[in-house]
Amino acid sequence: MEYHLTSPFDEEELKKLRIGDSVYINGIIYVARDAAHKRMSEALDAGEALPFDIKGQTIYYMGPSPARPGRPIGSAGPTTAGRMDKYTPRLLDLGLKAMIGKGRRTDAVKEAIVRNGCVYFAAIGGAGALLSKAIKSSETVAYADLGAEALLKLRVEDFPVIVVADTAGGDAYRRE
């Protein structure tokens, strides 16, 4: 199936998605990778608030190349999601609804996906030039000192992804 959906997502719409479905995302997505996840985790450990309200939001695991003048962003493909697994179940339990990345997740993450009615999407790894075309604006929300690992807020139009883990526990990477 093919869907055009808006992020933050409607929970009922996420429930309809199944592994293998093609989704074109419109709206707002946040960007965070290794170092930003470590900082968010440290903030939570210290009892502080996250730099953005995570409830209902989407996180894209990505670190872009620098934008040329006049462009919103540089090359912008997904990074390996598994490196964020240590931090992810806690964020899902706090209300994070969707993730965009590539590659396998741990069982702990997959269980948290089902428990919270979330979806994990894959964007095509290594297609950073193509994916940058769907990003219309980018602003730094926090951790600017991290350079390519800063926490960003993006506005996207028809950003192409594929469902790889769904609310029913499906995993598109599983091979029998």
Added chain:
Amino acid sequence: MCIEANHSLGADMRAALDKAAETEDSPVGKHVLAQLQENLKIAEEDRIPICQDTGMAVVFADIGQDVHIEGGFIEDAINEGVRQGYTEGYLRKSVVGDPIERVNTGDNTPAIVHYRMVPGDELKLTFCPKGFGSENMSRVFMLKPADGVQGIKDAVIGAVADAGPNACPPMVVGVGIGGTFEKCALMAKRALTRSLDEPSPLPHIRALEEELLAEINKSGLGPAGLGGKTTALGLNIESCATHIAGLPVAVNICCHVNRHAVRIL
């Protein structure tokens, strides 16, 4: 060199991707390969990196023994080139100065430089930016001589299966067999710089390259790990002498963005 390598792929990689796009039968695999072809086109036209991970700068410096380098230290010159290329070319700075303290150096230096003395009066630099999605999935196996060819096959196929979707398939697989612990890893890295249409000159190694590639592509992993028969676009093996007690095997995995640029001075 930094900019050239990050904006366009060699003719061998393009040909391998075009061929895969024709022969792949899985619908999702075909779709992914078409997107990768489109991605290469956009990268070249818009002067934007093929992949946002513009890599750690790996440089092979083959120095002719008759060459005398004047005016400074060669490694400073290489690092200055990386600094300028990554800054002026809008390439991502992906290097931290210390593996534990992890503060970004801000200019993608230092480069990892492998020097080799060769006969002659030329200096050959091969620049290969290496992304870490695939680098993280690479492995070294210290096999026993009794493990033999079957042990080598199991190691390579196992490493590719473990890498799975994380390494951005379709991959290119570089294999080093023999030598010592560090030598086999270096051979595996160097194998990635050999053109995909240039098989090993050794008949038994060439046969192993063909067999392993066919076996990997039977795994069903496919483009982006979503199913299909294009799991690897190529597999190159470099081999050398080893000890009577050992059979080192290294598997260096690269994604479909197997980039390099070469200059001879």
